[in-house]
Amino acid sequence: MKRALILCLSLQGLSLLPSVGAAHAQTVVDGSDKNASPFVKSTLHMLSTRFAEDHPKFRKITTHSSGDKQVVCGEISLHGSKVPAAENFMPFGATQGEENPLVYEPHTIPAALDFREVNTWINRGADLEDLEEMGCVPEGSYRQYSDHLNTVLQHRKTN
Structure with a gap:
């Protein structure tokens, strides 16, 4: 998975792939992103970019520390409705300093x-x-x- 990401980023840097728009809205349906750290905002942006065509919605965003690193957890839905049902959400997480959030x-x-x-x-x-x-x-x-x-x-x- 990491190799595929590195390859895509390399190809995009060489202008062999179309670039993704710089701005992707992060829709948090429950307001759990209030006072979000730059790491949380960055994680939501990465997921919004990865799933841009699905217009992801987020909820239940929390953070905690693991050693000296921050961890962000939450749920993401790729369902097309404005406020997806609970069963349409999937857990995600990211550790500060790691390359890619997991879904x-x-x-x-x-x-x-x-x-x-x-x-x-x-x-x-x-x-x-x-x-x-x-x-x-x-x-x-x-x-x-x-x-x-x-x-x-x-x-x-x-x-």
């Missing part, structure tokens, strides 16, 4: 998985694990995801 896009794990899809599902869970380590999702979220995925995989082995 966990939850997908329902199917009852059976094709062997070729297993790595995709494991990789989806990696973002959830990172968000849990940042303190952006409840402790045990990744374990619950992993246990469910393992149950599906074990079921596949017995069939």
Whole structure:
């Protein structure tokens, strides 16, 4: 993921890709961005730029410290409505000094998985694990995801 971002930024710097407009509005639907630090504003701007075509909406923005770094957590919706329903929001988080904010896009794990899809599902869970380590999702979220995925995989082995 980082390599893709670096490649895109490099190509954009060489004017091989169209540049993204400098201003992207950050719509925070619950006002949780009041008194936001420059780091929080920067994180929201990065996410707004990344998902510009979806006009993201944010809510539940919080910050806390992890060691000597600031962490921002919140929820983002890419749903087109002015005020999206609660189920349309996904958790995100960023650590100061890191390159890219993480967004966990939850997908329902199917009852059976094709062997070729297993790595995709494991990789989806990696973002959830990172968000849990940042303190952006409840402790045990990744374990619950992993246990469910393992149950599906074990079921596949017995069939």
